[in-house]
Amino acid sequence: MLAQQLVNGIISGATYALFALGFxxxxxxxNVVNLTYGVYFSTGxxxxxxxxxxxxxxxxxxxxxxxxxxxxxxxxxxxxLLTPLxxxxxxxxxxxxxxxxxxxxxxxxMTAFIGTDIQRFPPAAIDPSAIEIGTVRVSRSQMLxxxxxxxxxxxxxxxxxxxxxxxxxxxxxxxPDVARLxxxxxxxxxxxxxxxxxxxxAAAGILIGLNYNAIQPYMGEAMMLKxxxxxxxxxxxxxxxxxxxGLILGLLEGLTAGYVTSxxxxxxxxxxxxxxxxxxxxxxxxxxxxxxx
Amino acid sequence: xxxxxxxxxxxxQSLIYALGINGLLALSMYVVLAIGQLSLGQAAxxxxxxxxxxxxxxxxxxxxxxxxxxxxxxxxxxxxxIGAPTLRLSGVYLALATIGLGEVLRxxxxxxxxxxxxxxxSGIPEKAGYTLIFSCLAxxxxxxxxxxxxxxxxxxxxxxxxxxxxxxxxxxxxRYRLSALVVSAMLAGLAxxxxxxxxxxxxxxxxxxxxxVTILSYALLGGIGSPFGPVVGAIIxxxxxxxxxxxxxxxxxxxxxxxxxxxxFMPHGLAPWRIRRTGxxx
Amino acid sequence: MNGAILALENLTVxxxxxAAVDGVSFHVEPQTVHGLIGPNGAGKTTAFNLISGxxxxxxxxxxxxxxTIDDWPxxxxxxxxxARTFQNIRTFGEMTVMENVLAGMHxxxxxxxxxxxxxxxxFRxxxxAAIGKARDILGFVGLADASxxxxxxxxxxxxxxxxxxxxxxxxxxxxxxxxxxxxxxxSETASLIDLLLxxxxxxxxxxxxxxxxxxxxxxxxxxTVLNFGRKIAEGTPVEVRSDPSVIEAYLGTKVAERxxxxxxxx
Numbered sequence: 007m008l009a010q011q012l013v014n015g016i017i018s019g020a021t022y023a024l025f026a027l028g029f030x031x032x033x034x035x036x037n038v039v040n041l042t043y044g045v046y047f048s049t050g051x052x053x054x055x056x057x058x059x060x061x062x063x064x065x066x067x068x069x070x071x072x073x074x075x076x077x078x079x080x081x082x083x084x085x086x087l088l089t090p091l092x093x094x095x096x097x098x099x100x101x102x103x104x105x106x107x108x109x110x111x112x113x114x115x116m117t118a119f120i121g122t123d124i125q126r127f128p129p130a131a132i133d134p135s136a137i138e139i140g141t142v143r144v145s146r147s148q149m150l151x152x153x154x155x156x157x158x159x160x161x162x163x164x165x166x167x168x169x170x171x172x173x174x175x176x177x178x179x180x181x182p183d184v185a186r187l188x189x190x191x192x193x194x195x196x197x198x199x200x201x202x203x204x205x206x207x208a209a210a211g212i213l214i215g216l217n218y219n220a221i222q223p224y225m226g227e228a229m230m231l232k233x234x235x236x237x238x239x240x241x242x243x244x245x246x247x248x249x250x251x252g253l254i255l256g257l258l259e260g261l262t263a264g265y266v267t268s269x270x271x272x273x274x275x276x277x278x279x280x281x282x283x284x285x286x287x288x289x290x291x292x293x294x295x296x297x298x299x
Numbered sequence: 300x301x302x303x304x305x306x307x308x309x310x311x312q313s314l315i316y317a318l319g320i321n322g323l324l325a326l327s328m329y330v331v332l333a334i335g336q337l338s339l340g341q342a343a344x345x346x347x348x349x350x351x352x353x354x355x356x357x358x359x360x361x362x363x364x365x366x367x368x369x370x371x372x373x374x375x376x377x378x379x380x381i382g383a384p385t386l387r388l389s390g391v392y393l394a395l396a397t398i399g400l401g402e403v404l405r406x407x408x409x410x411x412x413x414x415x416x417x418x419x420x421s422g423i424p425e426k427a428g429y430t431l432i433f434s435c436l437a438x439x440x441x442x443x444x445x446x447x448x449x450x451x452x453x454x455x456x457x458x459x460x461x462x463x464x465x466x467x468x469x470x471x472x473x474r475y476r477l478s479a480l481v482v483s484a485m486l487a488g489l490a491x492x493x494x495x496x497x498x499x500x501x502x503x504x505x506x507x508x509x510x511x512v513t514i515l516s517y518a519l520l521g522g523i524g525s526p527f528g529p530v531v532g533a534i535i536x537x538x539x540x541x542x543x544x545x546x547x548x549x550x551x552x553x554x555x556x557x558x559x560x561x562x563x564f565m566p567h568g569l570a571p572w573r574i575r576r577t578g579x580x581x
Numbered sequence: 582m583n584g585a586i587l588a589l590e591n592l593t594v595x596x597x598x599x600a601a602v603d604g605v606s607f608h609v610e611p612q613t614v615h616g617l618i619g620p621n622g623a624g625k626t627t628a629f630n631l632i633s634g635x636x637x638x639x640x641x642x643x644x645x646x647x648x649t650i651d652d653w654p655x656x657x658x659x660x661x662x663x664a665r666t667f668q669n670i671r672t673f674g675e676m677t678v679m680e681n682v683l684a685g686m687h688x689x690x691x692x693x694x695x696x697x698x699x700x701x702x703x704f705r706x707x708x709x710a711a712i713g714k715a716r717d718i719l720g721f722v723g724l725a726d727a728s729x730x731x732x733x734x735x736x737x738x739x740x741x742x743x744x745x746x747x748x749x750x751x752x753x754x755x756x757x758x759x760x761x762x763x764x765x766x767x768s769e770t771a772s773l774i775d776l777l778l779x780x781x782x783x784x785x786x787x788x789x790x791x792x793x794x795x796x797x798x799x800x801x802x803x804x805t806v807l808n809f810g811r812k813i814a815e816g817t818p819v820e821v822r823s824d825p826s827v828i829e830a831y832l833g834t835k836v837a838e839r840x841x842x843x844x845x846x847x
Contacts, residue, residue, distance in 0.1 A: 107558025114551035276403040283384035469659035469688030578708035
């Protein structure tokens with residue numbers, strides 16, 4: 007029993023990490039808390055759903071398709087909402103507010119056209135096979151989640167540390183003006199980062215949608231709280247932090263559900279968030295986000 | 300003549316109540332925006348106030364004045380708990396923490412038997428009315444005007460303009476931040492209690508993300524140059540869906556759009572007016 | 582050393598591997614104008630930030646009127662008499678000129694929440710007194726006619742005056758003035774020098790960062806020179822201008838050598 011709970015915990019933890027990666031990337035590099043991120047989560051799942059349902063696309067094609075489509079949507083949103091603010095050098099809270107408004111707008115639109123009913127992937131899309139090790143059962147889709155999370159983290163770290171593009175991204179994160187002077191095409195890199203964030207959020211949405219097979223427009227919003235918890239605990243902008251904090255959260259939730267009560271499971275994240283704020287605001291790996299106010 | 304007025308008031312009763320309640324909520328958003336911070340906890344604080352008051356009335360039959368006080372005290376405590384650690388951090392942390400609070404409370408309300416779960420609480424006796432709601436709103440407005448035209452109001456605007464420069468003039472930044480958050484919580488809690496006691500029925504859905512962002516739209520539409528701005532914004536956004544039927548179904552879409560447009564194109568909101576900050580003839 | 586209004590002891594702050602301020606020590610005597618100069622990047626504004634409470638040093642101490650203020654937040658330093666203007670002018674643009682100056686008096690105007698809400702006589706008296714004092718200060722800096730104007734609409738030179746007026750309103754014992762002459766033409770600079778001298782006559786000690794050498798040499802009683810975060814020279818204007826290490830820092834080694842070899846310093 008415990009072993010299964012732990013494994014489930016790792017799996018949900020990997021999900022949170024995957025979700026938080028894109029979010030923390032946007033904050034760390036573009037210095038913006040993009041609250042439409044939850045929308046990408048929902049959008050990815052919904053696009054994948056419609057792809058499998060109406061175009062009978064196999065999941066292996068629907069997944070990357072939906073991720074890329076969402077990435078493009080993310081770029082458009084960034085261009086429409088965030089770039090003007092960046093140009094005006096608006097305060098951080100402005101980007102928070104505008105993405106908040108956009109989130110409400112987009113969720114309401116989605117709900118208006120799709121409805122709030124929970125929808126499911128067509129049975130053909132889901133691979134029910136699972137492997138069993140002792141008393142622990144892990145399904146194929148669950149393994150896909152964990153695998154994807156780790157692969158994405160490794161790829162991202164490799165990108166950031168090992169490529170010229172990664173260098174450009176890090177330069178942009180440090181100081182956009184200087185980066186521009188050094189020849190970095192800030193607009194292109196910004197859009198690339200938005201694109202990657204969108205695809206990461208969508209990927210998380212699709213994988214979780216597959217795993218729980220319950221898709222509705224507001225699913226992204228419920229994830230956002232976990233996302234906040236993970237990025238604050240892990241440290242705003244830190245990739246390793248997102249992974250480790252995600253796993254910790256998943257494990258703690260699993261243990262809470264197993265040993266305390268499952269209704270409190272969702273409160274664990276918030277509790278950890280408040281504790282982090284009280285005792286170690288920068289998070290596990292955060293750079294000094296504290297300002298001496 | 301009086302019959303007509305009576306009929307009119309009866310049919311539009313909940314709308315008129317909403318004007319007052321939303322006005323109070325808009326003010327609760329205003330006080331935080333006025334110092335340059337962003338808190339999205341108003342809906343959560345409102346929910347805390349609503350449930351606290353409803354439970355005290357339904358389960359304990361507590362006297363109404365006490366109920367109102369409690370409905371302000373409980374959110375104030377919540378504000379202290381999540382606000383205090385963020386005082387020396389960048390404003391982003393407060394924003395995220397308050398969004399998180401809303402979500403967590405929603406989960407708590409839905410999952411708790413005490414609060415009636417997903418169905419909420421019903422049968423709340425009608426203990427508030429026009430007089431009470433609009434007196435509270437009027438008092439709050441007056442208080443804000445009096446405070447705006449004083450040293451405190453100047454410090455608040457200074458913080459909003461340039462926090463570092465304000466600190467350099469002796470403004471105790473953490474204290475102002477915490478006070479604004481607590482006042483915001485108390486106002487929202489009061490609004491929640493009043494609303495509960497005119498609507499007879501409350502449910503967790505009323506206090507979620509949609510509500511929080513809607514409250515923000517009131518303040519951004521009206522402008523935060525003066526306490527009247529957000530109240531005007533609340534009035535407009537409460538009346539508009541009633542007057543324009545198509546808007547009614549897309550109310551939330553509209554509110555979200557308002558925020559986007561306000562931030563991108565109208566940072567001062569609809570109203571260019573700005574309250575003066577001197578308490579005597581200058 | 583005793584009686585110094587401000588003393589830096591071995592102040593050091595590092596960003597990453599670089600020491601922006603490296604073991605700097607100097608002190609400022611009361612009622613003087615003390616200059617802090619050095620080439621760009623020498624650490625002057627960083628030092629200012631540390632003194633005014635923005636940022637945290639890695640090593641060393643800051644003493645204000647004999648008290649160690651290392652852990653004091655900026656508002657506490659302001660309340661005790663330390664004021665500061667900023668390199669890029671930071672007036673409160675939306676507020677009027679009068680309100681800006683009144684905001685400067687925040688630490689000294691009476692009126693708690695109760696008195697404010699009830700509009701007690703004590704509140705009204707405090708506000709009127711503050712407004713009167715603000716008028717005096719505006720007159721002192723030459724902005725009396727502009728008191729009702731929106732601060733953001735003032736011309737650049739007047740905004741600088743307003744910032745100084747606002748800092749003066751906080752009744753400081755020490756004022757840190759960061760590149761006040763930046764972006765000013767000669768006549769504006771001249772009237773600024775006049776204003777700062779009048780400030781000094783009023784009893785305010787000034788610690789001044791400036792690049793305009795004419796400004797510095799005319800105003801300062803004493804100068805500290807920084808380069809690469811370290812103090813390289815100190816003394817009266819006459820002493821400093823002919824100090825070889827200062828010349829080298831500003832003009833480079835070649836010029837310094839040529840000058841030593843006999844060319845004149847103008």
